[in-house]
Amino acid sequence: MTPVHPPSPSPSAAPPPSRREFLRRGLQASAALAATGGLGAWLWNRHPPGDFNRSASAALLPDFSARDGGRGMSIVTGQDRPAMLRRGLEAMGGLGRFIRRGDGVLLKVNAAFATPAILGATSNPELVAELARLCLAAGAAFVVVTDNPINDPESCFNLCGLAPAVRAAGAKLTVPHAADFVPGTLPGGQLIRNWPVLSGPFHGVTKLVGIAPVKSHNRAGASMTMKNWYGLLGGRRNQFHQDINGIVVELAMMVKPTFVVLDGTTSMMTNGPTGGSLADLKATNTLVVSTDPVAADALGATLLDRTWRDLPYIGRAAERGLGTADFESLHPERVAV
């Protein structure tokens, strides 16, 4: 493998005229020098050390809200979630009011914990599947279901029953990967600054629906539709608990859904937001469809035997003009199944 250039035929002979050889070597050396110099100049301090924020902040989520002056809220009482959903949407003017042919729909569920659906810690799979089917029937090009859960993501989606239900309904489930999170800064935000946001699944999405259960929550007071947007945050998001009301308000600023579905068919009264026992749940027999998440949460508070004044983020969100805490002002249509 090691080539050997043979010695000159006669060592005693005079050295051969070497001008050509010298020129060849000189050219080779010059090329090497030029390459070294060129590369050096090109690479010179390209990335200075400590250049931490090399990736620029990307734009956050678009505004998905429906501003058509239609009814803002419907309240359905009953126990059959799919039927309640259909009735509630009908009272809002039908799903066709929100979903048009060709729309890409993202359903932001609460899949935070790897517990069975019956314990009510996650969005109800039958309800989510029904909404997915209705969206597809309304002409949606695709329906994608996602969340960034707290427990192991695959286990969460499978154990809470969302994965099989969603797939059976013909929707796509996106379990987030590291690349789905893009750092973003909320204009006017104090907390969501250069923070990873779950934006990957939003590719091609034109309509956003949030579906959340009603749960007590020791730190936030209650976890409902606005707190549910927490699942769009990545990174070490648990530090936001140092200002829980602040982050829920900023989430409400960041996420403008087409509408939300608040599922209070059963409500988690104690031991939230994880629950773990049927004894934590109470049949409150209520499902809310609303274009105003603030109003939906204000109503949800009553299911937990509280008022919106007990949950500071609702008042602060209303002050910021993100919705109204006075849900009656939306003249909700009340129907029963």
Added chain:
Amino acid sequence: MKITTARRLVQGCFFALFVWLCLVATVGTSWGQWRGWPVAWFLQLDPLVAVGTVLTTHSLHPGLVWGLVIIAVTILLGRVFCGFVCPFGALHQFVGWLARRGGLLKARMENNAYRPAQVVKYYVLIVLLAAAAGNLILNLARASREAPAIALAAAAVAVLALLWLTLRKVVTGFRHRLLASIALLAVWAGMAATLSPETTTLASLQTGLLDPIPLIYRSFNLAMLPVAFQGFERWLPAGRLYAGAGLVGVVFIAFLLLNLAIPRFFCRFVCPTGALLGVLGRGTLWSIGKTGAKCNECSLCDVDCEGACTPMGPIRISECLMCMNCLDNCPTAKPLSYLPRPSAGGEVTGHGVTRRGFVAAAAAGLAAAPLAHLGGATGSNWSADLIRPPGSAAEEEFLARCLKCDACIRVCPTNVLQPAGLEHGWEALWTPVLNDRIGTSGCQLNCIACGHACPTGAIRPLSLDEKHGAGDFEDKGPVRIGLAFVDRGRCLPWAMQRPCIVCEENCPVTPKAIFVSEVYETVRDGALKVAAADGATLRLAGPALTPGRFATGDYLCRLAGEERSRPIVANTVDHLTVDARSAWEEPPVEGAVVEVQVRLQRPVVDPARCIGCGVCEHECPVNGRRAIRITADNETRSASHSVLLKTNS
């Protein structure tokens, strides 16, 4: 003057300069201290430092341009760096010469014959560079996906250049080259198409383990100079500790002793920098060679050949260290010379790397970084005890830049910087880490020496304003290297009713990051019955007190049922005296109960102010495991390590 004499003089000068640059790398204003000396100059000269960091960071750190100068010199003149400049090489040559002084010609000739094992250093180089190149390959493949046309052209050029430069003696024949090119391009396209865009890190800069310049810097900084200084404490900075430095010294001495077996053992078999220069310099314009004039074939030129490159036979250009001993030994001086043309005696330009060997070494190197990262040390399993000096890059980039030369450790005035052992993963071996128990006082608030000693920007040179978050840096706040945590189970005022707050006293930031929470607690057996009272003095019914115990100024007494606590100024076995200004208007009656209380100031850390300097940990009187300790939580260099809300902007 003979050329070898000149060479020895130059080597001596460079070696002395090297030792001097190590010696003066201490903070101070005396003539023997760091007053603008380019203390890391030899590291900057080292072309492997430039090549290695370019592979890992895709950027040439400014001072490392010196490495390109050496590359240029090597392309033109051969490995003069090895023969004239390298201080480690000079040391090897000296030890080898000592060991063989007056030896038989035959033995010396056998010692200096070429050995096939000299190829090992090229494999060392390939492994180290492949380990460093993972990210470059990944990023280029990703770029190919984003701009396919440009990138495909670039990839084709790169593949061809790679083949031409490194494989031209390995991949022979047109068909082979075509096949190899097609295979590489196919792999490339496959990678570009399938790689996920996540920013995984597949690179690791480990050249510093065997690169001679970082190795000799490290050995002098951590082992040789400190050992040599033991007896000269009056004159030189001795008494400093270096955790685990014994191993550094043993490796260094072992490499020196190997010269007793084979001269220039390290240079011939191990040195990756020499291998790099051997590859770069094999087409060197000027080289040692036969002129074609009559040669007696006496073989004297082979006798003292440092590089074992056989100047007598076909000379191995890549192995020639430019020691010039052959020219000196040649009895007639005509047939052998330093020429701008190939040797008339023939040349061996290959270095013996086989195709299989190349592939195996490259694969091993490429696999090394992902294997090292399996432990997650730069991800979620990061070590909170790995406190890096102020100005350090985020850990991945830090490891992509750090040479383990330990110039920062040498220059650190407090000795708080220590070489890491294996506890933070083998990638971090011998990189700088703070140990607040060692040294004179944690990381000093007004010191920025380490970043200015670092040749590669692993530690950025900060200004004092930037470190303090003052002036132009006010909106960014100070550079935090960690956060102090009070161990309430070990802290004297928290756990043991003993006043202390040395930590609060020594906290150097302003306002202090440690404040106190003041409480008054009744001491053990502190409920005492009054026998009689007289103004400010109480006679007690028992139990007996230790005289003076409550007279320290930290104790007060409070009459049961009263709100007010009165400072105790003296006590005997059975008397308590309170401050005259707080004497009772109505003396307590016999049988009344007074409680002796201690005033405790318990330290609390304000995480928004703490910079993690470790002065508190250093000063804590709980000497074994300190009652206040720093971890790297909340360090500025990593957004994902932040603890507090609103610090991530």
